[in-house]
Amino acid sequence: MKSVKRHLAVLLGATALLAACGGGGEQIDPFRPTRALxxxxxxxVIRSDGTKYTINGVDSTTSAVTCGLNPVWTQQLAGHFGLVFGECNPDKLATPTARMYAAAGAKVADVAAQIDRQFALDGFNPKDLVTILAGANDVLELYAQFPAQDAATLGNAAQARGEALGAQVNRIVDANGRIILSTVQDLGLSPFAIKEKAAHADTDRVALLSELSRRFNAGMRLKIRNDGHYIGLILTDELMGTMSRYxxxxxxTNSTEGACLATSLPPVCTDKTLVANATSGTHMWASDLLVSPVMHTNMANQAINRASNNPF
Structure with a gap:
């Protein structure tokens, strides 16, 4: 009997130790990143002058652009963990804790070069909060080849580019980074797509842009090695679909038009240069292809949820 009790005590002690160490795959210690990339x-993007490719917020007294207002999704996610980009550093931290590699116009090939720069600098580690959102410029580049290239060919090319982005994500997984990865926006829901459909009778341009976006995302999602321990996936395309309908x-109140005046498009668009009755919260889109602060906030909420609850 004493022998049985001793064995039971050892077993219970081992079980307690396993639980304390995170046995069973549960996130025992919350993810606390020390920098964002x-x-x-x-x-x-946050630009060097603090402006962003959305509706920029302005100081109510001076009307000057204030980078902390109307933050983009990466900015909100980093801020949730107390991390600060140098491009919006009002407290003048000597060493900002977040790095901005994202750039206007970037395509998948450019993202590969961005990641190369970080590898060359000091690589990745398990306390890095990495964000990746790309593909819209690839989809638009492919779309511009229609109808010289048929829809099926362009769809295959979009999927190949999604796979190429997935391969870049896997590079960071292999380097032990922690990634919040967004699906590409559904560009078929954009004001640009609506205008393209109205201007062309050859095919449904809305459907074509949605299909190219879908194929890009399919390729990316099939390629990534995602078990939740390294990648937290946010479904921006699905979020946009729901927000567009409701x-x-x-x-x-508006999911089909851009809020910024045509004479003041992002990154110079501000709360003071909007169409009649628009605010940064009324419209899903800031311009024909760029989303508004209300969309950025909903993306950020998804990202914060993934970063906080995935077993990173």
Whole structure:
């Protein structure tokens, strides 16, 4: 009997130790990143002067652009963990804790070069909060080849580019980084797509842009090695689909038009240069292809949820 009790005590002690060490794959210790690294295109960018490719917020007294207002999704995610980009550093931290590699116009090939720069500098580690959103400029580049290239050929090319982005994500996985990865926006929902459909009778341009976006995302999602321990996936395309159909559920009223005046498009668009009755919260889109602060906030909420709850 004493022998049985001793064995039971050892077993219970081992079980307790396993639980304390995170046995069973649960996230025992919350993820607390020590820096953020943003890769991708203009949807993630804070420029050196603090402006962004959305509706910039302005000081109510001076009307000067204030970078902390109307933050983009990467900025909100980093801020949730107390991390600060040098491009918006009002407290003048000597060493900002977030790096901005994302750049306007970037395509998948450019993201590969952005990641190369970080590898050359000091690589990645398990306390890095990495964000990646790219593909919109690839989809638009392919779309511009229609109808010289048929839809099926362009769809295959879009999927190949999504796979190429997935391969870049896997490079960071192999380097032990922690990644919040966004699907590319559904560009078929954009004001640009609506205008293209109205201007062309050859095919449904809305459907074509949505299909190219879908194929890009399919390629990316098939390529990444995603078990939740390294990659937290946010489904921006699906979020946009729901918000487009039911904008009032997100506090918005318009999901088909850009809020910025045609004479003041991002990155110079501000709360003071909007179409009649528009605010940074009423419209899903800032311009024909760039999303508004209300969309950025909803993306950020998804990203924060993934970063906080995935077993990183």
């Amino acid at each position: 943003a890769f991708g295109d203009e949807s993630s 904008p009032t559920l997100y506090g918005a």
